Amino acid sequence: MGTLRRRAALVIAGTAAVGMVLTGCSDSGSGRKSSNSSGGSSSSKGSSKDSSKGSGKTQDPSDTPTKDDGGKTVPAGKPSKPATGGGGRTGPCTDAETELTVTAAPRPVNYQLITLTNTGKRTCTVLHYPVVSFGPDLDGTAEGREDTRPQAVVTLKPGASAYAGLNTSPADQADDGTKPHAKTLSVDLIKKVGADGSTVQLGEPDTVKVNDLFIYEPKVSYWQQEMDLALS
Structure with missing residues (x-):
């Protein structure tokens, strides 16, 4: 602020001299000195006031403390990290961090x-229903059962499991030996x-071997938190 006051004094003292010089200049009639002058450009009225009121420095938005997704305060200047468990946002489970098994259901x-x-170290979610295809040479996938859609997305903490029931054929459909069978x-x-x-x-996809399953109009449930819901 001291520098600005000294500059103002010099401007007042040299007003008459500057006026005389400007009278003899023709800068397109603007009344301003050319930008090529070593004196620099003049500031507009009121620009010397500091909006930070005494701080002498404009605050960087990144210096303002924020809160991460878990509700914890993050120190100024440090980016927040999304939480991966304990109430934070979670992403979908991947094949790399899960283990799949398929077993014959007693009913x-x-x-x-x-x-x-979930064999990984983070909490993840399983969406919709599993996309099940059959091998070695069967086309198509199992139809998802909309009547089994859960009310909430299934979330798996590390070590937890989700379940889906695969109906390979209707109970009243006989296997006459002419319809397809799956071995995987x-x-x-x-x-x-x-x-x-x-x-x-x-x-x-993960591929597992099965015991020569008769496949006819297969259907699969949505992922469930409980085994009984998957087999209902």
Whole structure:
């Protein structure tokens, strides 16, 4: 602020001299000195006032303390990190951080129980239902059962499991030997669900061997937190 006061004094003292010089200049009639002058550009009225009122420094927005997704205060100047557990936001489970098993269910008839266990170190979510295809050479995937859609997204903490029930064929459909059989099941996870209900798969399915399953109009439940709900 001292520098600004000294500069003001010099301007007042040299007003008459500057006026005489400007009278003899023709800068397109603007009445201002050319920008080529070593004296620099003049500041507008009131620009010498500091909006920070005494701080002498404009505050950087990054210096303001913020809160991360978990509600904890983050020190100024440090980016917040999204929480991955304990109430924070979680992303979809991936094939790399889960383990898949498929076993024959004791009931109902013609059901396989698909179990997905979180073997990773973060909490993750499983979306929609598993995308189940059959091998070695069967086309198509199992149809998702909309009547099993859970009310909330299934969330898995490390070590927890989710379940889905695969109905390989209707109970009243006889196997006459002419219909397809599967010796393997491939299960892929969904990483994104669009507003229109469209889905995007991870594209890295896990494949497991099964005991020559009769496949006819297969259907699969949504992922469930409880085994009984998957097999209902």
